[in-house]
Amino acid sequence: MKRKVGVLGPEGTFSEKAARRLMLDSDICYFTDFDEVIAAVERSDLDIGVVPLENSLEGSVGQTLDALLSRDVQIVGEMNLEVRHCLLGRGSPEDVKVILSHPQALAQCRGYLKRRFSGAEQRTTGSTSHAARLAQEFPEMAAIADAEAGERYGLAIIDRNVQDSDENVTRFAVVGRSTPKPTGFDKTSLAIYLERAEAGALWEVLGEFAVRKINLTKIESRPSKMGLGDYYFFIDLEGHVTDPPVEEALARIRKRAAVTKVLGSYPRTASP
Numbered sequence: 001m002k003r004k005v006g007v008l009g010p011e012g013t014f015s016e017k018a019a020r021r022l023m024l025d026s027d028i029c030y031f032t033d034f035d036e037v038i039a040a041v042e043r044s045d046l047d048i049g050v051v052p053l054e055n056s057l058e059g060s061v062g063q064t065l066d067a068l069l070s071r072d073v074q075i076v077g078e079m080n081l082e083v084r085h086c087l088l089g090r091g092s093p094e095d096v097k098v099i100l101s102h103p104q105a106l107a108q109c110r111g112y113l114k115r116r117f118s119g120a121e122q123r124t125t126g127s128t129s130h131a132a133r134l135a136q137e138f139p140e141m142a143a144i145a146d147a148e149a150g151e152r153y154g155l156a157i158i159d160r161n162v163q164d165s166d167e168n169v170t171r172f173a174v175v176g177r178s179t180p181k182p183t184g185f186d187k188t189s190l191a192i193y194l195e196r197a198e199a200g201a202l203w204e205v206l207g208e209f210a211v212r213k214i215n216l217t218k219i220e221s222r223p224s225k226m227g228l229g230d231y232y233f234f235i236d237l238e239g240h241v242t243d244p245p246v247e248e249a250l251a252r253i254r255k256r257a258a259v260t261k262v263l264g265s266y267p268r269t270a271s272p
């Protein structure tokens with residue numbers, strides 16, 4: 001039986017592109033946002049979901065991090081996708097009065113939009129392909145989306161490669177329900193909450209990794225939503241949660257931190 005894979009819809013999103021690159025033989029199901037995808041994995045309505053985690057120009061995707069933290073799922077894989085945006089529409093550039101896209105995509109093209117379309121109104125949509133579907137209906141609207149979404153919705157390419165840098169890479173998480181076995185080339189993602197952030201608390205947590213020569217590939221803070229200045233720390237490290245040094249470090253950190261949640265331990269991609 002084909003695996004049921006959930007992504008942001010409608011057809012033609014970058015999330016779908018990432019999912020198809022990873023799993024050729026699958027049934028793709030479309031959802032309105034990343035939390036919906038992750039919730040469907042949690043309910044076992046899906047085998048897996050593919051959601052964006054972070055982008056090289058715009059940073060983390062907050063909704064994905066929040067859903068991974070609050071829901072009972074595991075990251076089971078990751079993949080990096082080069083994101084090339086096009087300006088798509090039915091008319092010529094002079095006809096464009098409104099530019100539509102997902103907030104992440106508009107932000108990745110901020111410089112271009114300011115330079116070339118400072119007079120146009122920008123409106124956010126649920127996804128890049130949703131923008132393309134809307135632009136199909138209104139000639140004064142143009143969408144920032146993938147060239148393939150343009151083909152699917154019958155739009156012309158007004159401009160190609162409109163992202164602000166060619167180094168525009170989005171890292172996607174593959175989300176499932178159980179932890180993959182160690183491969184010897186793994187990554188572990190954690191969320192840590194230090195209730196009483198005393199002086200040196202974060203330093204002590206990081207020290208547990210440093211003394212065991214565990215390499216961290218990412219650390220960032222995200223609001224706990226319990227008050228201004230109160231944060232969760234999201235940490236990625238090289239290694240599997242069953243590797244003895246990682247296990248030891250986590251056992252020590254659990255004594256110190258109010259929350260230590262393993263978001264997943266999964267094979268890491270060779271590219272950074």
Ligand SMILES: O=C(O)C(=O)C[C@]1(C(=O)O)C=C[C@@H](O)C=C1
Binds near residue numbers: 129
């Ligand atoms: O709207 C889409 O096409 C998506 O899959 C979402 C998304 C994102 O939120 O990061 C995915 C990749 C790009 O970074 C831009 C948009």
